Amino acid sequence: MSIPILTARGVVKSFGSKGWFGAGDAKRAVDTIDLDVNEGETLAIVGESGSGKSTLARMLLGLSKPTSGDVSYCGQPMGGFAAPDWAAFRKSVQPIFQDPASSLNPRMRVDTTLANVLRRHRLATRATLDTAIAELLHSVGLDPVQFHDRYPHQLSGGQQQRIAIARAMAVRPKLIIADEPLSSLDMSVQAQILDLLVNLKTSRNLGLVLISHDLNVVDAISDRIIVMYLGKVIEAGPTKQVLGHPQSDYTRSLLAAKLVADPHIARQRRLAIEATMVKHPEPI
Amino acid sequence: MADAPLLSARNVKVHLRVHGRIVKAVDGVDLDVLPGQCVGIVGESGSGKSTLGRAMTRLLPNVEIAELSGSVRFGTEDVLAMSPDRMRALRRHRGLSMVFQDPLSYLNPTLRVDRQMAEALRHLLDRRAVQDKSAELLLQVGLSDTARILRLYPHELSGGMRQRVLIAMALAPDPQILVADEPTTALDATVQYQVIQTLRRLNKERNLAMLIITHDLGMVAELCDQVYVMNGGKVVEAADVFTLFDAPKHEYTASLLAAARRLHQTKALGEPV
Numbered sequence: 001m002s003i004p005i006l007t008a009r010g011v012v013k014s015f016g017s018k019g020w021f022g023a024g025d026a027k028r029a030v031d032t033i034d035l036d037v038n039e040g041e042t043l044a045i046v047g048e049s050g051s052g053k054s055t056l057a058r059m060l061l062g063l064s065k066p067t068s069g070d071v072s073y074c075g076q077p078m079g080g081f082a083a084p085d086w087a088a089f090r091k092s093v094q095p096i097f098q099d100p101a102s103s104l105n106p107r108m109r110v111d112t113t114l115a116n117v118l119r120r121h122r123l124a125t126r127a128t129l130d131t132a133i134a135e136l137l138h139s140v141g142l143d144p145v146q147f148h149d150r151y152p153h154q155l156s157g158g159q160q161q162r163i164a165i166a167r168a169m170a171v172r173p174k175l176i177i178a179d180e181p182l183s184s185l186d187m188s189v190q191a192q193i194l195d196l197l198v199n200l201k202t203s204r205n206l207g208l209v210l211i212s213h214d215l216n217v218v219d220a221i222s223d224r225i226i227v228m229y230l231g232k233v234i235e236a237g238p239t240k241q242v243l244g245h246p247q248s249d250y251t252r253s254l255l256a257a258k259l260v261a262d263p264h265i266a267r268q269r270r271l272a273i274e275a276t277m278v279k280h281p282e283p284i
Numbered sequence: 285m286a287d288a289p290l291l292s293a294r295n296v297k298v299h300l301r302v303h304g305r306i307v308k309a310v311d312g313v314d315l316d317v318l319p320g321q322c323v324g325i326v327g328e329s330g331s332g333k334s335t336l337g338r339a340m341t342r343l344l345p346n347v348e349i350a351e352l353s354g355s356v357r358f359g360t361e362d363v364l365a366m367s368p369d370r371m372r373a374l375r376r377h378r379g380l381s382m383v384f385q386d387p388l389s390y391l392n393p394t395l396r397v398d399r400q401m402a403e404a405l406r407h408l409l410d411r412r413a414v415q416d417k418s419a420e421l422l423l424q425v426g427l428s429d430t431a432r433i434l435r436l437y438p439h440e441l442s443g444g445m446r447q448r449v450l451i452a453m454a455l456a457p458d459p460q461i462l463v464a465d466e467p468t469t470a471l472d473a474t475v476q477y478q479v480i481q482t483l484r485r486l487n488k489e490r491n492l493a494m495l496i497i498t499h500d501l502g503m504v505a506e507l508c509d510q511v512y513v514m515n516g517g518k519v520v521e522a523a524d525v526f527t528l529f530d531a532p533k534h535e536y537t538a539s540l541l542a543a544a545r546r547l548h549q550t551k552a553l554g555e556p557v
Contacts, residue, residue, distance in 0.1 A: 048472040049443075157329075186328040187499055191543035213473055216547045257477035259502025261544040263525045266505040 003075045004036035005175050005207055006060055006093070010069035013055050029055040031231035032069070037175060042201060042208040044218040044239070046254070047228035056228070057179045057211045061095050062086070091121055094168035098180040100160035104152040110137070110163055111148040117170040132170075140166040141196060158189035162196070169200065175207035182217055194220060215258050219243055227251050289316040289357070290493050291340065291380070291461055296354035298332075298339045306350050309335040311517035313354075317461060320491040322484075324508035324525075326540070328499055332517040337465050337497045339364075341382055342371055358461075376407065381454035385466035387446035391438040397449055398434040404456035421452040425482050444475030448482060455486070461493040462486070468503065480506050501544040505529060513537045 011033045014026035030052040037043050037060075047053045058064045059071055062078050070077045073089050081089065097103040105113060114133045118124040124132040134144035140162040152160055161181065168176055181197070182190040198221055201208055212218050218225060218239070225242045227235040227250065235248045246252045260266050298310040310332045317323045327333040338344045340356050342363055356363040358380060366374070374380055384390055392400055401418040408414050419430040425448040427433055438446060447467060454462055464483065468476040484507055486492045496508060504511055504525065511528045513521045513536065521534040532538045 048474065187501070187547060188328060188540060188543035191546040194546065214547070215473070220546065253474055257474040259477075259480075259500065259506055261501045261505050261529070261541065261547075263505040263529050266502075 002039065004038050005074060006035075006037040006209075007072040007075070008033055008035045008056075008060065008069065009072070010034065011056070011059060011066045011071060012068045013052070013059060013064070014067045028231050030059070030066075033228075033231075033233055035226060035233075035236075037207055037209055039174060039207055040201075040205040041224065042210060042222045044210045044212060044222035044225045045228060046212060046215065046218055046225055048213055048254075050230070051228040052231040053211045053213075053228050054179055057095075057177055057209070060209060061093065061177050062089060063095075091171045092174040094171060094173040094176050096161075096164050096168050096176060096178040096181045099184050100157060100164045101152060103164055104160060104167075106152050108151070109148070110150050110152075110155075113163065113167060114170055117167055121171050123171065136166045136170055139169060139200070141192075142166075156189075157185050158193060161185060161189075161193055165193075165196065165200075172204075173206070175209065177209040177211075179211040180213070181210070182212070183214065190217075197221065215243065215254060227254070287318045288359075290319045290321075290359065291317040291495065292357045293336070293340055294355045294357075296336065296339055296356060297351055298335050298344065298349065299351040300335070300348050301350045302348065308517050310339060313512075313514075313517075313519050315340075315512055315519070315522075317493050317495050319460065320487070320493055321510060322487050322494040322496065322508045324496045324498060324504040324511045325514055326498060326501060326504055326511060327514035328540075331514040333497045333499075333514045334465055336514070337382075337463055337495065340495070341380060341463050342366070343382070376457050378458055378460060380461050380463065381457060381459040383447070383450055383454050383462065383464040383467050385469050387443065387450050387470070388438060390450055391446060393438055395437070396434070397436055397438070397441070401434070401449075401453055401456065404453040407457075417456070418452075421455055422449070424455060424486070425449075425452045426478065426485075427452070442475070443471050444478060447471060447479055451479075451482065451486075455492075459492065461495065463495045463497070465497040466499070467496070469498075469500075476503075483507060501529075501540060513540065 011030060012028060013030040014028045016027055033056060035043070045053045045056060059066050070079055072078065073093070076085065111133050114136055115129055118129060118132055133148060137144040137147055142159065142162055147159070155163065182193055185193060194217060197208065200206055210218065210222060222239045225237065225239050226233055227242065227248070229250050235242055235246065235251050242251065243255065246255060260269065293313055293315040296310055296313045297308070300307045300309050313336055325333045325336060335344070339352065340363065344352070352364065358374060398418060401421070402414050405414045405417055408417055418434060422430045422433060427445060427448055433441070433445065441449065467483065468479050471479060480503060483494065487494055496503070498504060508525050511523060511525050512519050513534065515536050521528065521532065521537045528537065529541065532541055
């Protein structure tokens with residue numbers, strides 16, 4: 001087997017360490033996590049708010065440093081990265097965030113946003129820039145003629161998220177880390193963006209780390225799942241196995257709370273579900 | 285269906301003035317909620333569902349309205365023509381209560397839960413009665429540790445607890461109908477499920493009529509009896525929940541359902557053990 005793109009070993013992130021007088025406990029938002037992301041694979045990290053999934057994503061992206069443990073990119077620990085290593089890392093691992101409106105520069109037109117990325121990574125010259133931008137917009141399902149000169153506020157939420165995806169795809173990354181990419185969108189738009197991600201992933205052998213609290217999305221797209229609760233991994237394995245035969249009570253209660261878009265099933269399942277709902281302490 | 289509707293809208297239009305242009309947010313909507321019935325309004329952002337909900341509860345800000353016409357009836361009374369005093373009376377006693385999406389912004393951050401609940405229970409005269417009733421209401425929404433919760437500030441509650449405290453406060457005037465605008469959107473899946481079950485129990489046990497405004501067809505499938513689908517300020521389809529899901533008549537409903545099924549698989553994952 002080849003080396004995984006990203007590896008996390010014993011990763012811990014604690015917040016609010018010592019108080020002023022040495023009192024107070026550090027909260028471990030992420031508590032000793034190991035994971036591998038292989039090429040072309042979709043790994044879903046599932047959990048409710050406070051489970052530490054977004055904190056983990058930030059560490060995988062190199063946006064914050066683990067308190068202890070290490071994240072490695074292609075076998076090389078991020079702790080020892082020099083500037084050129086970061087450049088190479090940024091070129092192959094790209095983020096997509098939850099709220100596209102706040103992750104796009106409001107004063108920058110769509111084409112400028114994309115041009116900046118292409119120029120920064122020397123992926124286009126002045127001559128090829130326009131074609132490259134048009135291709136990118138096309139690949140996320142937007143008409144270049146219509147959309148290249150828009151500002152973010154002139155776009156709908158789904159269109160903004162498409163631009164954010166185009167920006168991430170501009171560097172032809174090996175891996176995209178998407179933190180709740182669908183949850184700020186309308187349901188019909190969610191379905192479209194989900195299809196777009198599935199499409200990009202299969203056509204370009206793109207790896208994807210999908211952070212989500214929505215088991216429906218995870219079920220539709222991921223190969224493997226990690227279920228997090230209070231900073232720890234509760235359950236991990238292939239999607240079919242984890243969702244089909246959940247081993248932990250927590251995963252079962254997550255599955256039980258999943259809404260079903262069918263009134264017949266919703267009503268039939270209700271009694272069975274009520275018996276399985278398990279009480280858990282409140283997340284942090 | 286012999287019952288007369290508890291809350292009904294006839295040809296309701298709400299046209300708003302936005303940056304000098306007229307936006308027809310709600311454009312001629314008819315809607316009925318029968319006593320004890322749970323009715324859903326589904327639509328995407330911008331469909332006018334929240335504006336309709338606010339028009340029916342007289343909570344629209346006056347400044348930006350270009351046109352407000354049609355009739356909204358609560359029982360036999362015309363809600364849109366009601367005097368402010370009468371409207372207040374309707375909210376305070378056996379009338380109409382509302383719950384909104386973001387619970388934190390509807391709670392006063394500087395007051396403990398007990399003080400805020402007491403405000404909703406001003407009709408009770410002595411303190412003892414207020415305390416007892418507060419605890420009873422919290423129990424009804426599934427918060428059992430009442431003595432502790434009453435002493436907490438809003439920031440000390442979790443999202444699901446806040447929403448349930450607000451539902452408890454909405455129940456204080458013993459309403460006949462509860463209007464809930466995206467009551468679970470800000471909540472985690474398991475908490476969302478608990479809040480939905482709380483609403484369902486109140487609907488069944490107290491025979492409390494409900495108007496649920498949501499974009500989530502999963503929630504509608506779980507909770508509602510009758511559904512109105514809105515798009516572009518108009519109701520494109522109205523049907524009972526089973527008919528709507530089994531045989532949608534309108535193209536837009538069908539596309540919403542297709543999107544929901546892509547996201548909410550209709551088969552049950554895993555065995556409910």
